[in-house]
Amino acid sequence: MTLDELQPGISCEMTGLTASGALGQRLMDLGFYPGAAIAIVRNAPLVDPLELHLDGYHVSIRHSEARHIEVKI
């Protein structure tokens, strides 16, 4: 399952990353790694982007980017 499929209010754990290059690096640098606890806080008023709670801080990413993050609930 990927992160962009989840609805606000759901918590999950990251299991894998399918992005490489700049996007992959940026995701990793901001603290996306297997085992990280992610909670979906809310969608933006126009649905995209979404706000996450990731291991103690808040980050917002677009759905197109969340598609590359594999998670399990």
Added chain:
Amino acid sequence: MTSTPILVALAGQPNCGKSTVFNLLTGARQHVANYPGVTVEKKTGSFSIGETRVELVDLPGTYSLTSYSLEERVARDFLLGDNPGVVMDVADASNLKRNLYLTLQLIEMEVPTILDLNMMDVAERRGQKIDILGLEKILGIPVVPTTAKRGAGREQLREAIVRTADTTRESVFRVNYGPMEPYIRELLERLKEEPLLSVQYPLRWLAVKLLENDAEAMDLLGRNHPDADRILEATEAARSKFAAEEGNEVERHIAFTRHAACAAISRKVVTMPTERKRSLSDRADRYICNRYLGPIILVAILMVLYQVAIVFGNWLALQVWPAWGALEDFAADVLPAAGFMDDPLLRSLGLWVVKSTTAILNYLPIFFLLFSLIAILEDSGYMPRMAFILDRLFRRFGLHGQSTLPMILGGVYVGGCAIPGVMATKAIPDERARLATIMIVPMMNCLAKVPLYLILIGAYFADVGGFAMFFIATVTLFMALPVAKLLTLTVFKKHSSAPFIMEMPPYHVPTVTGVLRRAAERVWLFLKKIVTVVAAVAVVVFVLINYPGLTDARKAHYAEAEVKAVDGFMAEVEKTGYQGRINRDDVLSIILFDEALKRAKQGVTDQEKSNVINQRFEVRNPVYYAVVKRVGGDGKALNRAIKKVNRVRKQVRRESRAERFETSFLGVMGRTLEPVTQWAGFNWRINIALLSAFAAKENSAATLGSIYGLDGSQSVQESMKAGESGFTALHALALMLFMALYPPCVPTSIMVRHQSNSTKWMLFSIGYQTLLGLFVASLVFTGGTLLGLSGFQAMWAFYGLCVAVTLGMGLIPVPEETEATPVITAICKDNCS
């Protein structure tokens, strides 16, 4: 204690309070410039610890140290190239796990690191306990807890700097990359073969980076190792072998291992509270980022921003104006005196330069307010929320959520200024969207475009003024958005678009000093960058509008008028008791005496003060005083006569100026362009006004005034209507639209160059807006004429067209993120000064 200055680099992830630590250490003494060749800001400051000088350099805030982003490359190059004696790594104590990610990379670079655990108060408030000594022991570097916002920890930081600079102790901590270690060891052996390399660079770091396929590291190896190609081949083989064996790419393995190490350290030293309370920020965001309430709050904040900066700022600028007026008067006093017809070159040029500069300085209060408000938005943490709310909308046009602020500043409705607008694009993290924003900000309605709108609306749309104003105020957005999209799909296609991923930091209450300091820094940057260039450009424009000057025949014609007028006055003098006491040379002096007296009494309402000034002038020259103040019968008669002379003088000056202007280089340009601009309905007179507006947009109204022989008594719109009998509302509409799309004025162009770091983009922005403006004006004028539309009809037909194009453009998908080749072009390699 050492006597040579210690170079300290300040590193840290964004939102860790790094700039507060910087201010805590350096106080007011700091200097802002750019890193060579790039637009990344470099803040330096210095202070003393006892006898020791410390130079503090603020590195860009980065989450990591890869070569994917410009900021990270700049930070890394500084660490490797400038050999700082100490690297102070500022970390957000309340978010230690993520912040350690950067710390571990610094330690891996084998730079002497101090870890500053900042924002301890936040960590405590959240109920976290951090074992400082334990952390020190694990990492093997000094760890200093601080709360920079309250000034806590300053002494400990200073002490740690001296202690670290004195020792050569290195951190004992190594990230264990597990299955990758054999590969690292093997590569290390190969690297050690070149002895010079190990002196210059930390080899373990280099090995890890090479395995990570880091472009800059490979480049570095190529420059410094004779056998680079073979090593790179071996590295590539190792990468594939590792990926095949472990089923994971090396980059991912490295980043994941580092994160795991951070998590392990954090588990050991941080005691988390048993239950997580929702922080105040979380609760605030429930409203501020709310689906319905969020956009309303956003609009309200922008309205307040507009009201304070533009409306109140304008009022404030008006209050400050007398200061600049005094500067102009002062210049008028010290420069050589005016002549009858022509002024000495030094005077006319000097006044021109001073006036051009004060025209820009006039905006200073607005800028100060704007910059303060931006600083508040930045420091409070609202900026990322704004981007969050609007990103979806703007992304459709190739822009970014953070393009909002530059466009507001540029004047999305009416009255902004493109200079701070372009300056504010700095915050946009996506290069492509940032360039697109830079290109469309000058299309917004800045304050200086408004006078021309008012003239044209007053002259040709007087009965529907409100609608016309609404039209021009809002149509610009519907022209700018499609243009941004078009540029994104064409010229910016190749530019890399960064991922959006953005931290949403907790809200902070901005401090007054922090805000004022930032505003002052930016105002200073503006003064330094803009005002000097404006003065230089003013000289060029002066030459363009004054030379080659009048022919001798025309000069003689005007001189004759002068002689005649003076003759008339002297004839009057003969009839009075001043016969013999006033001669021909005095005529001009009397006129100037009169002007000086009027200037001295400007704004003086108090009768007594006025009398004092009168007395001073009477003492200076009783004869002139008698003429000017109509003393006695003779005085009255001569006063009438001198007024007549002055009328002739003014007329001669005005006519000769207009003539000189029309025959000047700029005037010739205006005529040459007529065949092209006729499709837009512009004749050569309009062309001249538009050309002169390039220096500063305010000029267009002033130039029109002087072309149509304005003399203060008549309004520009009246004289324009009288002067251009063939003009219709359609002409006016085309002219307004051209003005809206008009290329950025000189100061804005300089700012475009500064922010895009490229002369090419500056020229592009000037060029495409000129062509676009001409195209739109021609479309409206010629199209409107062919269809037989009135100005008002053409206006709304065009509006509908723009809205339709905007909607259509919004539906075209933005090209997918260009896949991930690191861009190194922007960094300065060989010939940077």
